[in-house]
Amino acid sequence: MxxxxxxxxxxxxxxxxxxxxxxxxxxxxxxxxxxxxxxxxxxxxxxxxxxxxxxxxxxxxxxxxxxxxxxxxxxxxxxxxxxxxxxxxxxxxxxxxxxxxxxxxxxxxxxxxxxxxxxxxxxxxxxxxxxxxxxxxxxxxxxxxxxxxxxxxxxxxxxxxxxxxxxxxxxxxxxxxxxxxxxxxxxxxxxxxxxxxxxxxxxxxxxxxxxxxxxxxxxxxxxxxxxxxxxxxxxxxxxxxxxxxxxxxxxxxxxxxxxxESDGIQKMRTQSDELISTREWFAEEVQKLAIVDTVYVSATNFVLIRFNDEECMYNYLLSKGIVTRNQAHEPALANCVRISIGSKSSMLETLNALKEYN
CATH class of the missing domain: 3.40.640.10 (Type I PLP-dependent aspartate aminotransferase-like (Major domain))
Known part of the structure; x- marks a missing residue:
């Protein structure tokens, strides 16, 4: 063939x-x-x-x-x-x-x-x-x-x-x-x-x-x-x-x-639903901050955020003990940070850290 x-x-x-x-x-x-x-x-x-x-x-x-x-x-x-x-x-x-x-x-x-x-x-x-x-x-x-x-x-x-x-x-x-x-x-x-x-x-x-x-x-x-x-x-x-x-x-x-197995798949789906809920809440709250330009729509377990401040938000969050992913090396992603979605408490800590900067 x-x-x-x-x-x-x-x-x-x-x-x-x-x-x-x-x-x-x-x-x-x-x-x-x-x-x-x-x-x-x-x-x-x-x-x-x-x-x-x-x-x-x-x-x-x-x-x-x-x-x-x-x-x-x-x-x-x-x-x-x-x-x-x-x-x-x-x-x-x-x-x-x-x-x-x-x-x-x-x-x-x-x-x-x-x-x-x-x-x-x-x-x-x-x-x-x-x-x-x-x-x-x-x-x-x-x-x-x-x-x-x-x-x-x-x-x-x-x-x-x-x-x-x-x-x-x-x-x-x-x-x-x-x-x-x-x-x-x-x-x-x-x-x-x-x-x-x-x-x-x-x-x-x-x-x-x-x-x-x-x-x-x-x-x-x-x-x-x-x-x-x-x-x-x-x-x-x-x-x-x-x-x-x-x-x-x-x-x-x-x-x-x-x-x-069926039990494992069900656990995955339950956890994914919880994560998506947390992701949507976090994205909505972060978008309200003055330092945020855009929170991009996500179909994943992370959100990409473009900040409008000249300071690198990756470095700022790192100073707070929060490790994210700096995407500024990409020409199309200036001032962008990718943040994985964790537990509600982890995302609340991240949100509060950004509010403190704000």
């Missing part, structure tokens, strides 16, 4: 034979002497698990559990999923699989997540830019002019650090425009805060669409480093060639599987 993925993938990857780890080769028997493992677990007081065996090379039960979770949100999915070590590894895998160093390009739309550019430039892949418009939506003419010359277009929706959702009609238009030339990767790390805006159900119609997800945000599992790539089988065929021999540790898979 002459898929877009097969035409985009570099010859070196096309010819690549994945590392044949012991778990990947498999086999059956009662003595497992094929992976240079200890036959007996050393006990180090790290729980009751036996960690002397290598994990599954691709934890299919975890990938299937995530697909079931996606279907539970109403998405009629006909795609494949693979678990990876956080969304960052998903980004890195996409670039290393489909881009040849020194020859190929990706496209990004700043201000957006910095790892797209970092992962590309770390292997000498150029990141061309089509900056967002003033309302943080896509500059469609600028993107379409360059689309055919780029292997991958990265879009983040809801976007980090601006917090807004990308117009779905624009994403569909780009999927159509890039059908024969470009993979469109939509990073949905924050999608649980705006689930109705997901494009994952479009993968069946558009095999050039890849969706990145994570358990780090709404599920609150940033420490375990577990994310997912969702894509058509034609794309996944090549992604699987570059995945590490044992990408997901057993303890990580166990925690993730528990989170994806």
């Amino acid at each position: 002459n898929s877009l993925a097969s035409r985009l993938v570099p010859k070196t990857v096309e010819k690549l034979i994945p590392y044949q780890s012991a778990r990947r080769i498999g086999g059956s028997g009662h003595l497992w002497l094929n992976a240079n493992e200890l036959e007996k677990s050393c006990q180090y007081g790290a729980g009751d698990g036996e960690y002397h065996r290598y994990p599954d090379f691709l934890p299919h039960d975890l990938a299937n559990a995530y697909l079931e979770y996606c279907r539970g949100t109403g998405d009629a999915l006909r795609c494949e999923a693979v678990a990876v070590r956080g969304a960052d590894e998903a980004i890195d895998l996409m670039i290393r699989t489909f881009c040849q160093p020194g020859a190929d390009k990706i496209m990004i739309c700043p201000p957006t997540y910095a790892m797209y550019e970092f992962c590309a430039e770390s292997i000498a892949v150029e990141a061309v830019k089509a900056p967002l418009l003033e309302d943080f939506q896509l500059d469609m003419p600028a993107i379409t002019r360059q689309l055919a010359d780029t292997k991958i277009l990265f879009l983040c929706s809801p976007n980090n650090p601006t917090g807004n959702v990308v117009e779905q009609a624009d994403i569909i238009a780009l999927l159509e425009a890039g059908k024969e030339t470009t993979l469109i990767v939509v990073d949905e790390a924050y999608i649980e805060f705006a689930p109705e805006t997901s494009v994952v159900n479009l993968i069946e119609q558009y095999p050039n669409l890849v969706v990145i997800r994570t358990l780090s945000k709404a599920f609150g599992l940033a420490a375990i480093r577990c994310g997912f790539l969702l894509a058509d089988s034609s794309v996944m065929e090549y992604i699987s060639r570059l995945i590490a021999p044992y990408p997901i540790a057993d303890p990580v898979a166990e925690i993730a599987l528990r989170a994806l």
Whole structure:
């Protein structure tokens, strides 16, 4: 099958034979002497698990559990999923699989997540830019002019650090425009805060669409480093060639599987609803302050605030023991600070600190 993925993938990857780890080769028997493992677990007081065996090379039960979770949100999915070590590894895998160093390009739309550019430039892949418009939506003419010359277009929706959702009609238009030339990767790390805006159900119609997800945000599992790539089988065929021999540790898979059970999903949704309520209250109260120019509409677990005072509010809040994220390095985000939404008491402390300055 002459898929877009097969035409985009570099010859070196096309010819690549994945590392044949012991778990990947498999086999059956009662003595497992094929992976240079200890036959007996050393006990180090790290729980009751036996960690002397290598994990599954691709934890299919975890990938299937995530697909079931996606279907539970109403998405009629006909795609494949693979678990990876956080969304960052998903980004890195996409670039290393489909881009040849020194020859190929990706496209990004700043201000957006910095790892797209970092992962590309770390292997000498150029990141061309089509900056967002003033309302943080896509500059469609600028993107379409360059689309055919780029292997991958990265879009983040809801976007980090601006917090807004990308117009779905624009994403569909780009999927159509890039059908024969470009993979469109939509990073949905924050999608649980705006689930109705997901494009994952479009993968069946558009095999050039890849969706990145994570358990780090709404599920609150940033420490375990577990994310997912969702894509058509034609794309996944090549992604699987570059995945590490044992990408997901057993303890990580166990925690993730528990989170994806019905009780875990319900806890996540309850906590997300509480966070959204706190976010809206905080945004409304902060907007009343004289030092605040704009509190941007957010569909995430943070708010982006543009201050109208020349003093850096990041430094001021830091002097109060409140660590936020200074976004002033972005040309479009002068005087902007990104503030993650914590508990009501944490946000009240932050609000009071800003009032004191005011």
